[in-house]
Amino acid sequence: MLASMRRMSSSSSQVTAEHFAYVAARTAGEGDFLAGLKQRAAAAGLPAIWISPEQASLMRILLRLCGARRVVEVGTLGGYSAIAMARGLPADGRVDTIEIDADRAAFARTEVAASDVAGRVEVHVGAGADVLPGFADGSADAAFLDADKSGYPVYLAECRRIVRPGGLIMVDNAFAFGQLLDETPSDPEVSAVRAFNDLMAADEGTDGIIVPIGDGLWVAVNG
Numbered sequence: 001m002l003a004s005m006r007r008m009s010s011s012s013s014q015v016t017a018e019h020f021a022y023v024a025a026r027t028a029g030e031g032d033f034l035a036g037l038k039q040r041a042a043a044a045g046l047p048a049i050w051i052s053p054e055q056a057s058l059m060r061i062l063l064r065l066c067g068a069r070r071v072v073e074v075g076t077l078g079g080y081s082a083i084a085m086a087r088g089l090p091a092d093g094r095v096d097t098i099e100i101d102a103d104r105a106a107f108a109r110t111e112v113a114a115s116d117v118a119g120r121v122e123v124h125v126g127a128g129a130d131v132l133p134g135f136a137d138g139s140a141d142a143a144f145l146d147a148d149k150s151g152y153p154v155y156l157a158e159c160r161r162i163v164r165p166g167g168l169i170m171v172d173n174a175f176a177f178g179q180l181l182d183e184t185p186s187d188p189e190v191s192a193v194r195a196f197n198d199l200m201a202a203d204e205g206t207d208g209i210i211v212p213i214g215d216g217l218w219v220a221v222n223g
């Protein structure tokens with residue numbers, strides 16, 4: 001057999017922690033501002049549950065590839081992912097991000113105002129299920145879901161309406177905080193993630209795949 005044929009594979013290589021370190025070392029970093037945001041968020045008592053720099057890079061690249069101008073996010077926390085996504089939009093682009101916790105939303109607003117994308121992110125305070133119905137059909141190019149997992153089916157249905165046909169839908173934590181395949185997971189949201197993954201896999205209205213980056217990221221085309 002030719003050496004070139006032996007290198008071809010119909011299955012994926014096993015990815016280890018070393019592979020992720022290799023990927024991270026060759027991916028654009030988060031920069032000083034987002035690194036500082038994480039320090040300020042920790043000092044303010046916010047939990048360190050923001051996306052990784054590598055995931056932020058992938059999301060920014062995907063937004064650039066689909067020419068996104070408008071993005072809807074559920075789950076702002078301190079604004080890390082909203083700012084990272086806004087960096088993938090043109091100067092007149094906008095991220096509308098929804099956060100149920102008023103203190104976290106206030107923190108995020110302060111960070112956005114001090115960032116290089118001030119004016120490109122609007123933080124909405126409220127529950128995703130209450131705020132999303134206010135967005136018009138086809139008014140966004142992309143969506144990112146990163147909030148309570150039991151709410152994901154409702155957020156997906158809303159985002160399928162809000163995101164234009166052919167737009168991008170990304171959903172975080174497909175690997176359920178690393179506990180997806182555990183027989184006795186300790187996190188109460190694992191069963192909701194499993195059910196959502198099955199829903200996405202069976203959804204004929206989206207064409208998606210779980211990308212094994214961060215805690216598993218659903219990347220799907222709407223329609």
Ligand SMILES: C[S@@+](CC[C@H](N)C(=O)[O-])C[C@H]1O[C@@H](n2cnc3c(N)ncnc32)[C@H](O)[C@@H]1O
Pocket residue numbers: 049050051074075076077078079080081082098099100101104126127128129146147148151
């Ligand atoms: C994992 S964090 C988001 C992290 C953020 N996307 C980032 O990477 O920087 C999830 C956030 O969703 C918020 N959240 C939880 N339930 C929500 C709901 N029903 N509607 C809107 N936000 C919610 C939480 O308060 C929390 O700040």
